Amino acid sequence: MELELSSLPIEPDGAARTAAGPGFTALYRDHHRWLQAWLRRRLGCGVDAADLAQDTFVRVLARRDVAQIHEPRAYLTTVAHGVLVNHLRRRDLERAYLLELAQTPPALQPDVETRAIVIETLCEIDAMLAGLPPKVRAAFLFAQLEGLSYADIATRLKVSTSSVKQYLHKATLQCLQTCH
Amino acid sequence: MPADLPLTVEAPIPIEVLEQAAAWFVHLRSGEATQADRQRWQDWCAASTEHRRAWQRAEALANRFDRLDDRTGAAGRVLDLAAPTPGRRRAARRLAVAAGALGLGWLVYRAPPPRQWLADQATTVGERRHCVLADGSRVDLDTDSAIDWRFDAERRWVRLRHGRMLIETAHDPRPLVVATDQGEIQALGTRFSVRQDAAASRVDLYEGLLEVRPLDGRPARLRAGESARFTQAQIDPIRPADDNGPTWLKGLMVADDLPLSELVAELDRYRRGHLGCAPAVAGLRISGVFRLDDTDAALSAIARTLPVRIQRVGPYWTRIDAR
Numbered sequence: 001m002e003l004e005l006s007s008l009p010i011e012p013d014g015a016a017r018t019a020a021g022p023g024f025t026a027l028y029r030d031h032h033r034w035l036q037a038w039l040r041r042r043l044g045c046g047v048d049a050a051d052l053a054q055d056t057f058v059r060v061l062a063r064r065d066v067a068q069i070h071e072p073r074a075y076l077t078t079v080a081h082g083v084l085v086n087h088l089r090r091r092d093l094e095r096a097y098l099l100e101l102a103q104t105p106p107a108l109q110p111d112v113e114t115r116a117i118v119i120e121t122l123c124e125i126d127a128m129l130a131g132l133p134p135k136v137r138a139a140f141l142f143a144q145l146e147g148l149s150y151a152d153i154a155t156r157l158k159v160s161t162s163s164v165k166q167y168l169h170k171a172t173l174q175c176l177q178t179c180h
Numbered sequence: 181m182p183a184d185l186p187l188t189v190e191a192p193i194p195i196e197v198l199e200q201a202a203a204w205f206v207h208l209r210s211g212e213a214t215q216a217d218r219q220r221w222q223d224w225c226a227a228s229t230e231h232r233r234a235w236q237r238a239e240a241l242a243n244r245f246d247r248l249d250d251r252t253g254a255a256g257r258v259l260d261l262a263a264p265t266p267g268r269r270r271a272a273r274r275l276a277v278a279a280g281a282l283g284l285g286w287l288v289y290r291a292p293p294p295r296q297w298l299a300d301q302a303t304t305v306g307e308r309r310h311c312v313l314a315d316g317s318r319v320d321l322d323t324d325s326a327i328d329w330r331f332d333a334e335r336r337w338v339r340l341r342h343g344r345m346l347i348e349t350a351h352d353p354r355p356l357v358v359a360t361d362q363g364e365i366q367a368l369g370t371r372f373s374v375r376q377d378a379a380a381s382r383v384d385l386y387e388g389l390l391e392v393r394p395l396d397g398r399p400a401r402l403r404a405g406e407s408a409r410f411t412q413a414q415i416d417p418i419r420p421a422d423d424n425g426p427t428w429l430k431g432l433m434v435a436d437d438l439p440l441s442e443l444v445a446e447l448d449r450y451r452r453g454h455l456g457c458a459p460a461v462a463g464l465r466i467s468g469v470f471r472l473d474d475t476d477a478a479l480s481a482i483a484r485t486l487p488v489r490i491q492r493v494g495p496y497w498t499r500i501d502a503r
Contacts, residue, residue, distance in 0.1 A: 042405065042420065059436075059437075063436075063437060063467040066467045066468050066485070069468060069469050070432065070469045070471070071432065071469055074427055074432060074434050074469060075434055075436075075467075075468070075469050078422070078434040078435075078436045079436045079467075081420060081422060081436075082436050082437075084420055085419050085420055088419075088420065089417070089419075092417075093258060096257075096258045097254060097255070097258045100252075100254035100257055100258055101254060104252050104254060108251070108252050114249075117247060118247075118248055118249075118255060121244055121247045121248050121255075122248070122255055122258055122259065124244060125244060125245070125248075125259065126259060128241075129259075130416075131409075131416065133411075133413075134413070134414060138260070141256060141259055141260065143209065144242075144245040145245060145248065145250050145253075145255065145256040145259070146253075146256065149211060150210055150211070165206055165210070168206045169199075169202050169203060169206050172202040172205050172206060172238070172241070173198060173199055173202040175241050176198045176201055176202055176234065176237045176238060176241065177195075177198060177463065179237055179240060179241060179244075
C-alpha cells in the first residue's frame with residue numbers, strides 16, 4: 001500500500017516535534033471535529049469528549065519521536081485510545097476510592113486537596129503495576145502500603161520468602177522502568 | 181502549551197542499572213541489610229551518574245507511596261480491588277475444560293508438534309491470508325499464525341495455535357468457541373480478533389458479545405468495543421478495544437509512545453530471520469505509523485527518528501544499535 005507522503009501532517013523527519021508547526025495546525029484543523037465525534041460515540045458524553053480530544057492533541061504535540069504518520073486518523077485514534085483508557089481507568093479508581101471514603105469515619109476523611117493527590121497517585125501506581133501477575137502486585141503493595149515484613153508477606157501469599165524477594169524485585173524493576 | 185519545549189530527551193537508563201537499583205531497593209528493605217551492605221550501596225550510588233539517576237527513581241517511587249499516607253487502608257483496598265483474583269471455582273473449571281477437551285478429541289493435538297503441520301490453516305512470516313471456514317465464518321490470519329478447527333453437531337471449535345486472527349462468525353445455532361493456550365472465548369454472533377502471545381492471549385471485540393474463560397480463572401463477558409488480555413489464571417482489567425480495528429489487516433502498525441523494543445518485537449513477527457535491538461536503545465520511546473508489509477521502510481523510519489543505526493549482517497540478521 002503506497003501512502004501519500006506529501007500529505008503528512010507531521011514531517012517525517014520529526015521536525016514538527018514539539019513546536020506547533022504547520023503540520024500540527026493542519027492535523028488539528030482537519031481532524032479535530034472528527035476526533036471529537038469519535039470520542040463522543042465511545043463516551044456518550046460531549047463534555048468529556050471535548051476534553052479528551054484536547055488531551056489527545058496535547059499528547060500528539062508532546063511526542064518527540066514521531067517517525068511518520070501515513071494515516072493521520074489511524075494515528076490519532078491510537079493516541080486517543082490511550083487517553084480514553086487512562087480516562088476510564090481513572091474514573092474507576094476514583095469511584096472506588098470515593099466509595100471507600102464513604103465508609104470512613106468523617107474525622108479520618110482527607111480534605112479535597114489531599115483526595116485529589118491521592119487519586120492522582122493511585123492512578124500513577126496502578127499504571128506502573130499494570131500487567132504484573134496478581135501475587136507480584138500483591139507482594140509489592142503489602143510491602144509498600146502496609147509495610148509488612150517479607151516473612152509476613154510470604155505467609156499471606158503462601159509462598160517462600162525468596163519468592164517474595166523475587167516478586168518485589170520484579171515489581172520494583174517494572175516501576176523503575178515506567179516511572180519518570 | 182509552550183511552543184519552545186526543550187528537545188533534549190533524558191537519556192534512557194540501561195536496564196542492567198535499573199535491575200541493580202531494584203535489587204538494592206528490595207535488599208535494603210528486607211531487614212537483612214548489614215552496615216557493610218549499606219556502605220556497598222552508597223559506593224554503588226556514587227559510582228556513576230546512571231546509578232545515581234536510577235536511585236533517584238527508586239526514591240521517587242518510595243515517595244509516591246508516602247504521598248498516599250494510607251492510614252485508613254482505603255488506597256490499599258482500591259488498588260487491591262483493581263487486581264482481579266483467580267476464581268474460586270478453579271478446580272471445577274479445570275475439570276470442565278478437561279472434560280470438554282476429552283469429548284472433542286483435543287488431546288490428539290497434545291502430541292508434540294511440528295506445529296504448522298497439524299494446523300488446518302497457517303501463514304508464513306510476512307504473509308496474511310483470508311479464509312472461509314466450513315460454516316461460512318470468515319477468518320483473516322496475520323503473519324506467522326496457525327489455526328485448526330473442528331465442527332461437530334453441538335459446537336464449532338477453532339484453536340488458535342499461534343499468531344493472530346480476526347474472525348467474523350457466521351450465523352449458526354451452534355456456539356463458536358476459540359481456544360488459546362490460556363483459555364476459551366465463546367462468541368455470540370461477533371467479529372473479534374484473538375492473539376496468542378508467549379504467556380497470554382488477547383481478544384479485541386468489534387461487534388456482538390462474547391465470553392472469555394481463562395483455564396483457571398473467573399470468566400467475564402465482553403461487549404462490543406472492549407478488549408481483554410488474559411492468562412491462564414485471570415483476566416486483566418477490561419479495556420476499550422483498539423479502535424483502529426485491526427490495523428494489521430491494512431499492513432500497518434500504529435505506535436503511541438511505545439518502547440522501541442516492543443515495536444521491534446512486532447516488526448520481527450513480520451520479518452524473516454532475526455530482528456533485535458540492543459539493550460541500550462530498547463527503552464527509547466517512539467510514535468508513528470509503520471509499515472508491516474515493508475519492514476525495511478519501517479526500520480529506515482526508526483533510524484531517521486531515533487539516535488540509532490541499523491546493523492545488517494547478511495540477509496537474515498538485523499540489529500538496532502545506539503548510534
